[in-house]
Every structure is written in C-alpha cells, then in structure tokens.
Amino acid sequence: MSVKTWAVAGTAAAVLLGGGGWYVLAGGGESHTESLCGTPLGGTDTEVATNAQGIAVVEATGVTAHDPKAVGAENPELVTTPVRIVETMKGKFAPSIGVSQRVEPGGVPGSFKVDTSNREVIMEQGQRYVVAIGPGDLEARPGTTTFSTLIRPAHRGAAQEADYWRGVIAKAPPKPVCDDTVSQ
Numbered sequence: 001m002s003v004k005t006w007a008v009a010g011t012a013a014a015v016l017l018g019g020g021g022w023y024v025l026a027g028g029g030e031s032h033t034e035s036l037c038g039t040p041l042g043g044t045d046t047e048v049a050t051n052a053q054g055i056a057v058v059e060a061t062g063v064t065a066h067d068p069k070a071v072g073a074e075n076p077e078l079v080t081t082p083v084r085i086v087e088t089m090k091g092k093f094a095p096s097i098g099v100s101q102r103v104e105p106g107g108v109p110g111s112f113k114v115d116t117s118n119r120e121v122i123m124e125q126g127q128r129y130v131v132a133i134g135p136g137d138l139e140a141r142p143g144t145t146t147f148s149t150l151i152r153p154a155h156r157g158a159a160q161e162a163d164y165w166r167g168v169i170a171k172a173p174p175k176p177v178c179d180d181t182v183s184q
Contacts, residue, residue: 043119045165048150049172052132054091055150055165057158058083060123061096079103080145081123083131087162090169091133094140099123099131101148120151128154130161 049055062082080098101120104113114120123129129151136146154161 043149045168046172048119048132049090049165049169050175052090052134052149053136054093054133054138054146055089055169056085056091056093056131056133057087057089057128057154057161058099058131059086059128060125063125064123077102077104079122083123083129086128087158089162089165091138093138097138097140098145099133099148099151100136100145101151120148121153123151128158130154130165 043051060081061084064079064081066079078100080100082096082098084096085093101114101122103122114122121129130153131148132150133146134149137144138146140146156164
C-alpha cells in the first residue's frame with residue numbers, strides 16, 4: 001500500500017474515529033475494505049489505551065513538515081514528524097518511524113497548528129512525547145506511515161510515562177470487536 005494511500009486513510013480515520021466507519025483502499029492492483037474502530041477525538045487515557053494500535057515515548061529527530069509523498073495534493077492538512085522510539089508500552093515499533101497528524105496552516109508559511117484535538121501538540125525536534133498510534137504501520141515499512149490519536153509532551157520523563165501508560169493499559173477494557181480488515 002502506498003504512502004499516499006495511507007494519507008487518504010488517515011484523513012478518513014480522523015473524520016470517522018468518532019464512531020467507527022469504513023473506507024475502501026486501492027493500491028498495487030489490490031482492493032480491500034478496512035473498518036476503523038478508533039479512539040474518539042478527545043478520548044480519555046483509558047479509551048486511548050484500549051483503542052490505540054501502539055503507544056510509545058518518542059523523541060522527535062527532525063522537523064515537522066508536509067511530506068508530499070505522504071500527503072499528496074488531496075491532503076495538505078497532514079504533516080509528518082520523524083521520531084525515534086525511546087520506550088514502547090503497546091505494539092511493536094521500528095526503531096524510527098514518521099508520525100503523521102492532522103493540522104491547520106498556522107499563518108506563517110511552513111507553520112502549523114493542531115486541528116482536531118486538544119490531546120495533540122506539534123512535535124519539536126529534540127523533545128520527547130507520548131504518542132498513541134491509530135491506523136498505520138508501526139514498523140515503518142517502505143510506502144507506509146502512521147497516524148496519531150494522541151501526542152502529548154512526556155513531562156514525567158520516559159520511564160515514568162512508560163510506567164503510567166502501562167498501568168492504564170493493564171486496567172483498560174479489551175478493544176471492542178471490530179472487523180479491522182476484510183480482503184476482497
């Protein structure tokens with residue numbers, strides 16, 4: 001599946017996360033339908049822990065920017081920040097990934113502001129954050145990306161954030177039954 005296709009899926013996910021939904025993706029000659037059972041925008045930590053595909057403490061290793069390959073002309077409101085994984089609490093991550101998020105232009109060319117949630121901030125190079133990933137590829141395979149459902153500064157430090165989130169994950173209810181992927 002191409003990066004551009006994941007960008008389209010990320011926009012669909014941002015729109016549909018409030019109550020689930022479906023979309024059709026086409027890539028490499030294959031067509032399949034995927035449904036989304038994601039975290040409601042502004043969800044609690046427990047909802048994030050239940051629904052996220054992956055949760056990790058990361059360090060931003062580069063500048064947040066539009067990635068024409070990931071975004072495409074149809075999705076100018078998505079930006080990607082390169083990060084390295086510091087501590088994993090849920091899911092299996094590659095050592096370095098790009099984390100995409102939905103934004104609005106910030107007025108000054110090249111600047112952005114968070115669009116959809118009070119649970120996300122724009123990442124700054126060299127800073128650490130807790131990220132929860134909804135749809136996307138945690139292992140950073142070529143042609144894919146990830147989409148955040150939470151980006152929060154790691155104010156407690158990496159070890160304390162990891163302990164906190166592992167506790168939330170341990171107490172969170174199981175993810176509701178959802179047909180994540182149906183191949184056609």
